[in-house]
Amino acid sequence: MNFIFFQSAGIAAADVKKLREAGFHTVESIQFVPKKTLLAVKGISEAKADKIIEAAQKLVPFGFTTATEFHQKRSEIIQLTTGSKELDKLLQGGIETGSITELFGEFRTGKTQICHTLAVTCQVRQISLNSCVVIHWLFPE
Numbered sequence: 001m002n003f004i005f006f007q008s009a010g011i012a013a014a015d016v017k018k019l020r021e022a023g024f025h026t027v028e029s030i031q032f033v034p035k036k037t038l039l040a041v042k043g044i045s046e047a048k049a050d051k052i053i054e055a056a057q058k059l060v061p062f063g064f065t066t067a068t069e070f071h072q073k074r075s076e077i078i079q080l081t082t083g084s085k086e087l088d089k090l091l092q093g094g095i096e097t098g099s100i101t102e103l104f105g106e107f108r109t110g111k112t113q114i115c116h117t118l119a120v121t122c123q124v125r126q127i128s129l130n131s132c133v134v135i136h137w138l139f140p141e
Helices: 003-008 013-021 027-031 035-039 046-059 067-075 085-090 111-129
Strands: none
Touching: 003 013, 003 027, 003 046, 013 046, 027 046, 035 046
16 A cells, blocks of 8 residues: 555655655555664654554554454355366366466467366356356467
C-alpha cells in the first residue's frame, strides 16, 4: 500500500519523506519492522514511531485466522478437472480456483490441450455453480 494513504491517517508528509529516505517505501514494510528500527530513522521520535506503527496496523490489518475460517475458505475452492484422471490424481483433484497454476514443458506435450480443456470445464462449472472462473494462458514460443 502506498504512503499516500499513510498521510491520510495523520502522518506528516515530512515524516513520510524521512521514512522513504530510510528505505521504507510501503506501509507493509513498516508493519514488519521492530520499533527500534523506526527509532533509528533520523527525526522519528518514540511518540512518532508509535503513531506510525498504529497507523500502519489500521491501514493494513494483519490479523489471526482461525482454523474454522481457514477451513471455510478452503471448502469454497473449486477444483477443475484437467481431463486426465492420472493428471488430476497427481494434482490431488485437479487445478484449484483462486490460485495461479503454471504449465511448462517441451513443445507438443499437451499444455495447450490442457488449457482448452480447462476453458471448457470452467464454462460448464460456471453454469452449474453460478460463479466466475477466468482461464488465461500465454504462449511465449
